[in-house]
């Protein structure tokens with residue numbers, strides 16, 4: 308199987324990477340079903356990367372329908388060690404404007420019943436998730452933004468991403484509640500991904516691309532898809548520049564990441580006592596520890 312150390316998951320508006328060369332589409336089967344779409348393997352200025360359109364290339368999957376486990380497992384199968392998520396978000400703070408970029412360091416989970424673990428069926432693991440994002444990978448993203456001159460874009464290092472269930476946007480009461488929690492941005496996808504990436508020992512960080520002020524701002528209309536789409540195109544162009552700069556940095560100086568050994572002290576079940584079928588299903592994640 309072809310390999311890439313760096314993975315990119317493109318969210319709303321980022322369905323492909325224009326600069327990818329020598330592209331190969333790979334249909335990957337996983338014990339958790341099929342990913343959102345074929346993974347696209349290609350070269351970004353000489354560095355091999357794997358790209359996946361989170362909602363499918365034609366945006367056919369709701370946030371609640373995303374096959375998060377299959378997506379992360381497929382990245383792992385290709386050898387991905389660093390995973391960059393590009394995601395559209397609403398802003399919960401006046402100073403974080405549409406077109407700005409945020410590299411969050413925290414998440415709040417407001418999803419409902421999404422499967423966010425590979426474990427179960429006889430193998431119990433509890434990963435540490437106090438720092439849900441790989442700090443070193445997040446720094447690479449922040450430095451990549453800083454290295455570029457992006458008109459009308461301010462960059463915000465750190466911040467809290469509220470992950471809501473959707474697909475409807477928030478009520479004003481909810482939006483103001485999240486503001487009272489000092490949250491920075493809101494989206495519908497990144498938290499299950501971050502958890503599963505950590506279980507798969509993949510360093511994960513988010514490039515959050517602001518499209519709107521959600522519905523709390525007295526001087527701005529409440530978010531609509533039309534409003535989001537208006538900003539997505541410019542965000543997608545900027546995001547590709549940032550990702551390219553980040554990939555170049557990662558290929559020269561791949562940072563250490565605690566995520567790469569996240570399972571070391573997390574598995575409670577003695578693996579010699581665990582069901583063979585589950586060990587086989589999770590072999591890709593567990594092989595270092597078997």
Ligand SMILES: CSC[C@H]1O[C@H](OP(=O)(O)O)[C@H](O)[C@@H]1O
Pocket residue numbers: 317318319320361362370393394395396473494495496497532535
């Ligand atoms: C099109 S607005 C709502 C939609 O956009 C974000 O998706 P992604 O994180 O994949 O960029 C948000 O989470 C919602 O899924």
Ligand SMILES: Nc1ncnc2[nH]cnc12
Pocket residue numbers: 395396397398471476477493494495518519520521522530535
């Ligand atoms: N306001 C918002 N709420 C949730 N997800 C979003 N994605 C983009 N804008 C959003």
